[in-house]
Amino acid sequence: MQNDVLEVLYSKQTIAAKVQELGTQIKQDYAGKNPLMIGVLKGAIIFMTDLIREIDDFVEVDFMDVSSYGDATVSSGEVKILKDLDTSVAGRDIIIVEDIVDSGRTLDYLIKLFETRAANSVAICALMDKPEGRIKNVRADYVGFSVPDAFVVGYGLDYAERYRNLPYIGILKPEIYEN
């Protein structure tokens, strides 16, 4: 599995330090607000579970499963809800937790959905931002790393459901998906 990685971008230690920084900032900004943190499955699983443990205050968690990449490295353009929330977002302060903002389609869809459902506020915490991939104009409020225009895997991010369990984030060798 590790042989398929062209270059390691962020080590386990670098990621842990960044996640701690993000958690500390969220704790400060949301003091007394009991935010609802919504993890976007499946890519955000590892980031979400690490992030919430860096917030030393009350938070609630829920998950939504949406998918638009399937087994490809480019977005299909269509965001599909595979699992909806269990919690009502009406009147709540929402923090959407994402592994990466690339085209922005997933977040554009979710922000509009939660606004329609009358959330009090909607913020985005993304471990990575890939500005060169952007098609929809979305901006994350909390960003860990700004990544180059390459397909990255690890720490929750997959290619065709593989590599999510890599403890670091790296660029996938193009020969793995180019045939």
Ligand SMILES: O=P(O)(O)OC[C@H]1O[C@H](OP(=O)(O)OP(=O)(O)O)[C@H](O)[C@@H]1O
């Ligand atoms: O900004 P975008 O172009 O929408 O891309 C970002 C989204 O794409 C990936 O999810 P994917 O659809 O691959 O599902 P997964 O999380 O289950 O891998 C990633 O986890 C983000 O949710």
Ligand code: HPA
């Ligand atoms: O670079 C990426 N890697 C994995 N999944 C993704 N979904 C959008 N962009 C990416």
Ligand SMILES: [Mg+2]
């Ligand atoms: Mg994916």
